[in-house]
Amino acid sequence: MTEFSEMTGLEQVEHLSRKGDDFAPIAQHFGMRIRSYSEGDVEFGGVPDASHYNPIGTVHGGFAATLLDSACGCAVHTSLRPGQAYTTLEIKVNYLRTITAETGEVVVHGWVTKSGSRAAFAEADLRDADGRLLATATSTCAVFATC
16 A cells, blocks of 8 residues: 555545545534545535624634635645645635625635646635635645655
């Protein structure tokens, strides 16, 4: 069996996706689940609920930001070669619509726009079940050796 560190990023995501919503501890709190993935492209579902509310009675912006950051990062992850890792350097989020518990499941799609040996750039969008755009993001990730 291949060691996790010897797998490509895409192989690692495939391995983790078999764990369902246990692929990352934060996934359970956000109701996140991997819907699809391929090299440089991922899609997650997430479910906002009242536990994500801010004091003004809507889902906190951190919910959308977390889903968008996860989608950008996982899209980059799927493009890594064995022995590489990444971390988010920056993310810019644009909030376009209010999210509430009544919004229901949302879908976040992330894709790599440019991948290099030291940096990768990704974008993501967050939509409701009717396809309405809720938020968008652009991200820069540092790519580095895991040695």
